[in-house]
Each structure stands twice: as structure tokens, then as C-alpha cells.
Amino acid sequence: MIILYIIIGILALIVLTALFSRKSHYVKRDIIIQTPRQKVFDYIKFIQNQETFNTNAMEDSGRKKEFKGTDGTVGYVYTWSGNKDAGKGEKEIMAIEEGKTVEMEIRFTKPMKAVARIIMETTSMSNGQTFLSWSNAGTLPVPVNLFIPNMEKHVAKDMDKSLLILKGLLEA
Numbered sequence: 001m002i003i004l005y006i007i008i009g010i011l012a013l014i015v016l017t018a019l020f021s022r023k024s025h026y027v028k029r030d031i032i033i034q035t036p037r038q039k040v041f042d043y044i045k046f047i048q049n050q051e052t053f054n055t056n057a058m059e060d061s062g063r064k065k066e067f068k069g070t071d072g073t074v075g076y077v078y079t080w081s082g083n084k085d086a087g088k089g090e091k092e093i094m095a096i097e098e099g100k101t102v103e104m105e106i107r108f109t110k111p112m113k114a115v116a117r118i119i120m121e122t123t124s125m126s127n128g129q130t131f132l133s134w135s136n137a138g139t140l141p142v143p144v145n146l147f148i149p150n151m152e153k154h155v156a157k158d159m160d161k162s163l164l165i166l167k168g169l170l171e172a
Contacts, residue, residue, distance in 0.1 A: 014143060023145045025116075027152050028135040029159040035170045037124040038099055040132060043170060044120050045102045046072045047091055053166040055158045060086035072096075087111050091118075114140060132166075134159055 033040055043049050048071050051057045063082025069075045072093075079090040088110035094117075095103040104118040116138030123131040136155055140148060 014146070017146065019142055021145050022148060023142070024137065024139045025148045025152055025155075026135065026137045027155045027159060028133060029156060029163060030131060030133040031163040031167055032125065033130045033132055033167050033170050034128070035130055036128045037122045037130040040130040040170055041099050041102075041122045044122070044132070044166075045093075045096060047076060047078045047093065047104070053169060054162045055165070056086075056162075059083070081110075084111065112144060114138060114144075132163070134163065 048067070057080075060082035063080045063086045066079040068077040068079070071078075074093050074096055077090055077092045080086060081088040087108055089106060089108040091104050091106045093102065094105050095101070099122070101119060101121045104120075106116050106118055108114045116136050119133075119135045121133045123133075125131050136159070139145075140151075
């Protein structure tokens with residue numbers, strides 16, 4: 001009986017901790033690319049181009065993919081279903097400020113349901129350079145929200161790798 005009370009106490013502690021922990025996550029990364037802003041923007045606004053630099057998109061090259069609409073325009077939806085690393089979900093272009101910002105929503109259905117807002121923004125710099133920022137923000141339900149600090153570290157690491165790949169592609 002004591003073991004049962006200990007288990008109930010541990011579960012109650014976990015739930016209470018989750019209830020009072022933050023539920024939103026936010027990661028923002030940036031990079032300077034030695035390429036003019038318009039060229040960078042014209043590349044990143046196409047979701048299918050993200051297959052060439054986004055490490056998450058590269059996790060399962062054999063995943064099933066579907067596309068709805070015209071890539072690079074508001075309303076375009078890319079749907080995938082893959083292995084346990086790639087999961088299942090969709091990404092939709094929600095807004096475009098031509099030459100500057102692409103805003104997308106990513107909706108995961110596996111391994112768990114989650115929604116995040118992704119914004120990629122380009123800014124012109126001197127000498128034909130581009131400052132590119134990439135943010136990912138959303139919320140997670142209780143008790144999954146307990147994993148937000150670890151998730152943010154993982155997402156930041158993946159975004160840093162992806163930005164370096166993108167830089168290499170666009171500067172080549």
C-alpha cells in the first residue's frame with residue numbers, strides 16, 4: 001500500500017509541476033548569408049526547397065509526401081508521413097511579405113499533436129549580404145510541456161545546422 005501512495009504522490013507532483021510550468025516555446029536563430037536578400041528570399045519562400053536544407057525534412061528520405069496548391073504562395077500545404085523520426089504532419093504557408101518574410105504553420109499529428117508558427121525573415125545588409133532570422137513558436141499541452149526546455153535545445157541545434165546548410169547552398 002505504501003508503494004501505491006508513493007506512485008500516486010510522484011504522479012501528482014509531475015502533474016502539479018506541469019500545471020505551473022510554461023506551456024509556450026520559442027526558438028529564434030539567425031545567420032548572415034553572403035548572397036543578396038532577394039535571392040535568399042526567393043529560395044526560402046518555397047517549402048519544397050526546404051527539403052534541401054532543413055535537417056528535420058531530411059530525417060526520412062522515403063517518407064510519403066503530398067502537396068496542395070502552388071508552392072511559394074499563401075495557402076500552399078505540404079503534407080508528410082514518415083518513420084518515427086520524421087513523424088506525420090503538414091506545413092502551410094500562412095503569409096508572405098514579398099522579398100522579406102514567409103510565415104508558416106507546422107501541424108504535427110505524430111508522434112504527438114502539436115502546432116507551431118514558423119517565421120523566416122530576410123534583411124538586406126551591406127555588400128549584398130542577407131541577415132536571415134528563423135523563429136519557431138508554439139504551445140504544448142500538460143504534461144508534455146515539461147519537455148519544453150529540452151525541445152528548445154534540440155530545435156535550436158537543428159535550426160543552426162539547417163542554416164549552415166542553407167548558407168552553403170546559397171553561397172555556392
